[in-house]
Amino acid sequence: MEEISLAINGIRVSCTPGTSILEMAEKNGIKIPKLCYHPDLEPFGACRLCLVEDEKSGRIMASCVTPVAPNMEIVTDSPRVIKHRKNIVRMMIAEHPESCIVCSKGNRCQLRQIAAQMGIGETDLYPMPNYKQLEVDNPFIVRDLSKCILCGKCIRADHELVVVGAIDYNLRGFKSRPATLHDLALEHSNCTFCGTCVSICPTGALAVRDTKYVGTPDREEYTTCGFCGVGCSLLMGVFDDRVVEINPGGLHGSVNGATLCVRGHFAHDFLNARGRLTQPMIREGDQLEPVSWDEALSTIAKRLGAIKKNYGPQSIGLFGSSKCTNEENYLFQKIARTILGTNNVDNGGYLAGRSALRVIHERTDGGCRINSIDNLCGAESILVLGANPAQSAPVLSYAIKRAAKGGTPLIVVDPRKTDLTPLSSLWVPISPNKDCEWINSLAAILWKKFGHDTAFIERFTEGFGPYSDALSSFNPERLCLATGTDMASLERAAELLKGKKIAVVVGHGITQQRSGARTMDALLNLSLMTGSIRTKAGGLYVIAKENNEVGAWDMGTVPNALPGRLPLSNADARKEWERTWNVKISPDQGLNLIRMIEESEKGNLKALYIMGENPLRSLPQGDRVMEAMKKLDFLVVQDILHNETTRIADVVLPGAAFCEKAGSFTNMEGRIECFSEVVPPPGGSKPDWEILDLLATRMGHEKRYGSLDKIRAEMTRSIALYANLKENTNKNFSWIKETSKLRLFSSNGEGTMIPFSSLRPVETEITDDEYPFTAILGSQRFHLGSGTRTAHSERIRDFGLKGEVELSPEDGATMNLKSGDTVQVQSREGALTREIRLEKGLRPGLVFVPTAFHGNDALNLLGLIQLEDTQSQGFKMCQVRLEKLGDNK
């Protein structure tokens, strides 16, 4: 496109047509004051502060909404401009309340900054403060709309970035203010408390509710959110070595830009919780007594050494962490494999359904790992299965919603109405555990309608013949019926997807379900058939529950794979690592989390070393897990918070939270994010890698690493996937390296073909007449995982969520239950007592049980069973019955 040439403040410049004057000025290093402009939002022209003058025409105009035109002669600070600008600010200040002086936005208020810059102290105007009710009833956001300057940034952020639509302008003129529907308090609206509007508000009208620790930050540092697998970049405000404030990192190219979710924004107050561990402790009878690091570490080395000697390496188990860094997980499994000599090492990712994901990993030869969330905005269609990302991975949901708002067809396949269904083109209310059949029926119809990508299939795949034959012989009508949905919606789905690449988004509703592996298999077939892999227009997005679920697997903190996800059963891979580490690696597959508990129960496992997991809360059947662990000779727990598991430990080691150490996480996109320490670890606690490093040397590792860089260097050298991990600073990230040998993923068009897999037979259903309801377990956005950390957040606690069990109004009527009644939910494995809420749109026969509440008692309903067992119901659902205990008073 031809560039436009014009002048600004006497300098000749050129830029592309369509650029606004403001952007052009900024590109040329000229600053124009602005209050309502934000680079991520549609320009709005509300505040008029960005006025400039075109000397040629004599026109004064708002530069943020005026595009450049040829031969303009822009002046940004002519006397006329300055005069107008000053008047605007004077009027804003005249309308502002006196509480300005004690405003919590303090020096970060942009209005105050601009007033100061322009030398406006007294306005010489009659003050006309516009008092509005102060809203302080929720623990997250304080709204003082007396201070609102109607810049509309909060509204645009809410509509354009997070796509919630909680607020908009209400009324007009002097009365006009951003308001929720019916002008209710935020907690009575559909606001998600993501806080995005708070960070973007230029004044003190929207502010964060204080917790115990406040203060104007004396410095700000970037880091990566430690909650979910989206891996948002955060900017932490620090006062006196405490994190007192969190804002979105706003970094170019980051996953989240100017957005966050309620956890990232507000729940990090757990960092300052009273329950933080600050010193090593050793059990003396019933008590945990503080000891020195030296004593704690030598005790561990001694006891583990003795147990290994007496009972063999297989008598020791290690729980690594999907929350700890890559470097720490690498070191952790290295200790297990090289010093203790066991593959009994696992992490919480097992419960998130890792075994289902292995199907993809194996079939793609480790490809398909890189799926940038940003690409979703350019996807041709989006298919979301078994996921409610607005709760589990909110920032991912923003991208999906933005795409859907922009017209991308969005299909939601879920037994429940999710937060995405209102924006979707189609919601398929499928029966639980039937996704595989539905996907195969969809594939059959697409095949019939020529919805496949012949060029892609020929170029990259093999075995399409038998696969398509199987599809042809299918009776989609019959299969569709079995999924509890109708043919019409299947046809509609096929119509929406035909000829399009599909971005598939998969959640724990799939990976944790009984037939998760079959479903993933079917999905990959569908993606291959439609040519949707390795293109920006499609993709396969798997939601990671925890921040480093992906990295922990990559680092080999799993019983059946070495770092780099190389199968332990592969003799060559073992040899490779034996050379690198200079030790013999046991070829015996280790125990997974569940098996470790079973072996402890049987008395075969004698010692357990747990880093950053709280199995008493995160595993099914907490009581049984507790009994099993009590049988151990020796239990070490390395964590950041006092929790259910530290209470029964023999040795407790205080680790550091993510922002108290340096390291890297790998997110669900395949992005490796590096960060450095923001605040020092509290009290006597230490970064987990340092603890492991110290312990390893005591147990015979020849030499200490001594620094994170040395660990990272070894990883980068020896793990092909992580070869890109440079020594980068906290603002940086790199992507996982593509290592798949398949042609589909190679850069030079060479390599082997990816096979279609045959359709797997339908499984028999598990039904149980005594337990007529199907309970679905799922998360709510205020908590993460089992809720250990979020339950330590003062704000989340203050919000007073009850975690009601949801039931359909139809079942409510039959059972004579109404919202607020108390019920007991019972499965064959256990029970819980909770209030219920009747939820319109929920399928009769289903109940929804939110996890992480009340010590995560939801997991009592599940059996302590492995996902791959034939009798397993998975970690997502189980059969239950309900019994009314009390009336809503």
Place this chain on the structure above:
Amino acid sequence: MKPKEIDWNQLSSIIEKHKGEQWGLIPLLQEIQEAIGYIPPKSIEKISDAVNLFPAQVQGVITFYAGFTLKPKGKYVVRVCRGTACHVKGGRSILRLMKKELGLEEDETSPDYQFTLETVACLGACFLAPTMMVNRTYYGRLSPTKVSSVLAQFKKQKGE
């Protein structure tokens, strides 16, 4: 005051008619306002679903335009002019009289939903000052007797 009964069927059919229309919001709101006399707050979510907007956005449009109201109004909306010309010609006494006659304060509606009393800044008919409007009809050169006779006319209609 007893809440006004809403004919939800009628409302739904109006909403249904404009469903999916890209620029359908304002005509849709106008039609509801016309048919029901106001826009029931409870209908906002249904409306926003139909036109693919956020409920808060729909509310913003309703409260922006003076022609839409969220509160039920009377069958007859009386607007007394409080503009300068009318003021000079005794608009204030006309308002006072009106309040007495109807037993209503400004912006109030009678419990039987017959009358709503409002004021406006200028009806744009200053040459007829003092003025008022009942629904869409203008009344000028008002005097206490004229006010009473105009009102009587509507009160009579009511009796029918």
